[in-house]
Every structure is written in structure tokens, then in C-alpha cells.
Amino acid sequence: MPGKLIVVATPIGNLDDLSPRARRALVEADLVACEDTRHTGRMLSRLGIEARLLSLHEHNERQRVPRILEQLEDGMQVALVSDAGTPLLSDPGFLLVRGAAAQGIPVEHVPGASAILTALVVSGLPPYPFTFLGFPPPRKGKRQRFFDRFSGLAHTLIFFESPHRIVASLEDARQMLGDRLAAVGRELTKLHEETVRGRLSEIHSDLSARSSIKGEFTVVIGPPEDDR
Secondary structure, three states, rough: OOOOEEEEEOOOOOHHHHOHHHHHHHHHHHHEEEEEHHHHHHHHHHHHOOOOOEEEOOOOOHHHHHHHHHEEEEEEEOOOOOOOEEOOOOOOHHHHHHHHHHOOOOEEEEEEOOHHHHHHHHHHOOOEEEEOOOOOOHHHHHHHHHHOOOOOOOOOOEEEEOOOOHHHHHHHHHHHOOOOOOEEEEOOOOOOEEEEEEHHHHHHHHHHHOOOOOOEEEEEOOHHHHHH
């Protein structure tokens, strides 16, 4: 009999957000596939959980997935986690889930924290329909073309960005989408959690004026105002 693949959402910051069901899945797993064994190892140690870890990230995913599928076929229970939040959403795991489903291996999801939904519900912007864009391209030209693809979509848009590119991305989004209402979540659920609201130009000015920009960012941009 095949084993089971369990996709487990982990906290995006506050460790108290790990559900009892998620804890049980991690404790009972024969193997925990994770982006970074050091990061996940530290998190599990703080939670008092011992587990066998195997790295599964964008650079080794295609090589590792066949091996994990074999272990699932042999009856192992594998938990899949990302560094934070819900796997697959701008994180590795899609190839493993698709492969397991194609081979008839049971796939379950233990839901929990998601930066996408956390940012959306505190943004004060229309909650649906929304479209998640992932990470914009790092280079300006490609990034502008990226935003332009969604300029005609009457949806709330959500994307992730690094502290090194958040200011540039906000400016490119304003140029390609218009000066829409937006909200930028920083360090969500963590000690220094912050949500900055306003028009894209206003948020851009706020962040540009800071002496340093740190943390992980989730950007929520409202639809064109005629469509709200």
C-alpha cells in the first residue's frame, strides 16, 4: 500500500500559529521534505519536534521528486513544508504534489498560515476576486511588462517582494497599473508587524524616506476604482 503525502502549512512568523493537527502530522511523518533543512530544523527544535529532514528546493526539486515518490510508494508518510506559510505558493512542492496525484498516492493538506490571505484580510481592500502573482521579476523592464499583463484585470492583486526591491516594484506597479489604493504588509504575524495603507505613490514615498528597509513584504493592490 502506498503511503501518504501531507502538505503542511507552518507559521509565517508566530510559532503559536502551528495547529495541533499540523504538529501531529510533523511528529508522525517518516520524512519531512523542506526548503531549507537548517531553517526547518531550527523551527522544529523550538517546537520540540524531532523529524528526519530532506531538502526540497527550486534547485534540486526535479532530482529529488522521483526519490520521494518511490518512498511514498513504499508506504512512507511524507510531510511537505516550506520555510514559512503554505507550500507551493511561490515555494517548491508543486512537482511533488502533481507526481503523487498522478501515481494515485493520497495527498492531504493541513491548512494554516498564509501570508497571502493574512495580508488580504487586513488590507481593507476588496477581498474577491483576487489574483496572486508570486514574485515579480527582478529586472525593471521585465517587471514592468509583468505588471502590464494584469493592468486590465479588475481584481485585487497580491504579490511578494524582497526588501531590496520593494520600492522599485511599487513604482513600477504605479506606472503600469495606475495610482491605485494598496496595502503593504511587512513582517506579518511577527514582533514588528506593520501594514502601510494608501495609494501606491504614498506608500512608495513612505518607504523611500526610511533609512533602512527590512523584512518580508506582501503587497496588496486594489482593483481599478471604477471596478470596486
